[in-house]
Amino acid sequence: MLDKKFSPERQSAFAARFEAQKIAFGPVVFQCVRYAWKRGMLQALADTGHSGLSVAEMAAGGRWTEYALKVALESCLSAGVVYLRDGAYVLDKVGYCVLTDSITQINLDFNHDVCYQGMYDLDRSLDAEQPLGLAALGDWPTLYQGLSALPEPAKGSWFAFDHHYSDTSFPEIFPDVFATAPRRIMDIGANTGKFANAALSYHAGVQLHLVDLERQLAVAEQTLTGAGVRGRAHLHACDLLDDGAPLPLGMDLIWMSQFLSCFSEVAIASILRRVEQALGPNGQVLIMDTFWDRQQYDIAAYCLINTSPYFTAMASGNSKIYQSTDYIRLAQAAGLELLTTRDGIGYCHSLLRFGRAGARCD
Amino acid sequence: MLDKKFSPERQSAFAARFEAQKIAFGPVVFQCVRYAWKRGMLQALADTGHSGLSVAEMAAGGRWTEYALKVALESCLSAGVVYLRDGAYVLDKVGYCVLTDSITQINLDFNHDVCYQGMYDLDRSLDAEQPLGLAALGDWPTLYQGLSALPEPAKGSWFAFDHHYSDTSFPEIFPDVFATAPRRIMDIGANTGKFANAALSYHAGVQLHLVDLERQLAVAEQTLTGAGVRGRAHLHACDLLDDGAPLPLGMDLIWMSQFLSCFSEVAIASILRRVEQALGPNGQVLIMDTFWDRQQYDIAAYCLINTSPYFTAMASGNSKIYQSTDYIRLAQAAGLELLTTRDGIGYCHSLLRFGRAGARCD
Incomplete structure (x- = not known):
């Protein structure tokens, strides 16, 4: 079973109490740091290098009032974004990240x-x-x-x-997509047709079945027509949230990229059941997504985990950034078997390859 | 000149980048931790001690859905509020602070x-x-x-x-208030009359002059009448923001507690000018307030600094939690001289004692 801990080893109660205040004032620090960045205060400090600027020196230019400088920069000080040396504010390393990353x-x-x-x-x-x-x-x-x-x-x-999150991963995944020499590929959640277009261009022998909502397919069709590959593309308008909506059958490969995370577990289970039925005899499923449990660095897991509340409050109310183990469990329940995994694609993507359960024993 | 740094010594660029993401997702983590606390998730984990609970075990009670548990507790995990051991969430030290502090x-x-x-x-x-x-x-x-x-x-x-912030400091400060045996004491920003009442009760020989807005004095009068000390109290309705509004003269001691931080530096300068004029021959000024530059521990400075944006966005638009050096500079400009300082009063208060500049040489 999973073991995971983001807190430092042997954290003192005193240090933990400070961390609790950092959480409690998180929205305030966020707004102050953002302000110091947006209003150019951090850039002005960066421009002076290690010598820094006093509040009076910064105010002298007339660009900021002493009051606004003090409120914003003191909060930045408390967050390690700037530090004070001889009464002058100097950009600290966290501030350098805000300014350049x-x-x-x-x-x-x-x-x-x-x-x-x-x-x-x-x-x-x-x-x-x-x-x-x-x-x-x-x-x-x-x-x-x-x-x-x-x-x-x-x-x-x-x-x-x-x-x-989505655009850094495509170039490196076509060797994976074509590893089993698929001829009939289905792209579920085809969106603007970016993947379909790239796959059709990558290999002249494939047929591409795009599945998405009607209005998305209209966008994708333009993309494919423009690229001259519309002839080998087949459009299937479908609301995947409709548990009774069937998918075209006999696919060698079914591709879903950053798609299932838009749905609840119940909906994912339903989609995977239909995906399993749509596979041809030796068909496989490739799922590319961002899983917080498959990140090499905690910083990536941290960002992914804290993207989930966006899905709750703003996007769908019931989806999130999942663990890979969630998808694997739901796929197994749909009769699929995990074959391989590959991590470190783009910034933070992983690729899960599934076949029909027991297919390798046939 | 002031040197101050909240970031750790020899912070790596990688660690700074993580800190930058903690700032960037601060509002999100805040809301998730708050939710896990308010909905009783953290308490449920505390009740199990070190064994913890899996999401499935927590959901089994019907109190929370697996989805809400996962979104909230994963964010808590990323913030060191809980940790995962053998697939069970256990309350971590920061979570203990949220739950008990x-x-x-x-x-x-x-x-x-x-x-x-x-x-x-x-x-x-x-x-x-x-x-x-x-x-x-x-x-x-x-x-x-x-x-x-x-x-x-x-x-x-x-x-x-x-x-x-205000209620922890009164009992210990009366030896300071009566150190110069004052008979005529003025409490500027008298508010509900809490200090005036305590001071009048502390010493039967003093007269107390309360200065505040009319509606505050009405509240204070009730307090003093109820306590039977109204006879030695004198009420002076005054809007301190009116630079021309004079204060009663000849005071032995002028007391301002957690009051000047509600005003801009311009207004503080004006108030201190009138305060200096209101002092009797050997009169003194006692200012009790929360100064972020006089805290023993960074955690207190952090909380005080990040209270300033509340004054900006919600309270007055131009006040803040000041540094003691701000008050001292403004007091000097008004003809006052710093005599003594005392820190560590209540949670985070300091007491600044001023006399007329040069008075000790008379």
Whole structure:
């Protein structure tokens, strides 16, 4: 069974009490650090290198009041973002990350622009398993209906966050996709057709079956037509949440990338049952996703785990970032057997390969 | 000049990057930990001691869904609030603080019920030096006008937080107050009359002059009448923000407790000028307040520093938790001289004693 601990070994009660206050003031520190970054205070300190600037020196330029500088920079001081030397603020290492690391910036923007207000209703959302925090952005049953109508800056920050997680993995996975020489491939959750297009271009002998909602398929069709590969693509409009909606049969390979995490465990179980039925005799299932239990570094697990509350309060109310063991358990219940795993794809993706249970013994 | 650093010595770039993500997901972790505490998940784990409970065992009672348990407890895991052993969640030391430490609980409640929503507007509030986040709670120019009308749970959480900081210090400070045998004492910011009542009861020979807004004095008068000390109390209704409003003169001692931090530096300077004029020949000024630069432990400085944004976004828009050096600088400009300091009063209070500049040389 799983053992996991993020706290340091031999943590003192005193240190733990400090950590508890860091949690309790987390929203406040978040807003102050964000302000110091957005208003250019951190950049101004970076520009001075190790000498730093006093509050009076910074205020002298007329860009910030002493009051705003003190409130923001003192909070930054308490969070290790800056430090004081001879009365001058100097950028500390955490501040350097805020200022230069795009992942940190994407996370800050996403959590402020998309999640912050709605996260106030996380408690009601978890109780009801409905994204009740989404009302802060608009009036939709789930975020997926509202995605194209999201107000800025929420929309820009959402796509930056989404692309950060999804776009780094494609180039390296085609050897895996074509390892069993599949001819009939099905892409469930085809979205904009990015994977289908790349796969059709990768191998001229394959037929690609795209499954998604009608409006997504319309987008994907444009992508494929534009790329000149529409002839080998087959579009299957389907609401996967409908347990009775069947999938086309006889597939050599079924591909699902960053897709199942949008659903509840009950829905995932239903999808996997239909996936198993759609496989041809030696068909396989490839699932690429972000699993917090398969990360080499705690920092990645930390970010993934704390993305789940977004799914609760803002997106669907009942989905999350899963452990790989959740998918494996649900796949086994659907008659599938884990064949291989591969980690470290892109920033934080893993690839799970399944076959029909017992198929290797035939 | 001041040197101060909250980050650990020799922090690696990798560790700093993790800290940056803790800031970026601070609001999310805050809400998850709060939920696990409020819904009794942490208590249920505490009740099992070191053996802990699996998600399935916790869900079996019907009190929580597996989904809510996983979202909340995984975030708690990532924050060191719980840990996993043999697949069972066990309360970790930070979780023990959340569950048992009243200060942690007061901070969590205050930051959620009073500050969370308005803190979204910290940036606009700092830019305008107006408490624009207060609109989340009601329509008042500052929180002080709205205090008695605050909706619950904001009201209860505000008073719990305020009392936590103010109520622990009184018993130990009367030897300081009476060290110079004052007969005419003025309490500026008399509020409910708590100090005035205690001082009048402490020494039968003193006259107490209470200065505050009219409506506060009405409350204080009830307190003093009820205690039978109204006869030696003198009420002076005064808006201290009015730079032209004079104070009664000839005071042996002027007392200000947790009062100046409600004002901007400009207003503090004005108040201290009038305070200096109100002193009798050998009069002194005693200021008791919470200064983040005079704390023995970083944990106290951290909590105080991160209370300032509440003053910005929710309370006044231009006040904060100051450094003692701010008060001393402003007092010197008003013709006052620092005589003594005493720290470690109550949880985190310090006492600054001032006389007229040069008075000791007369």
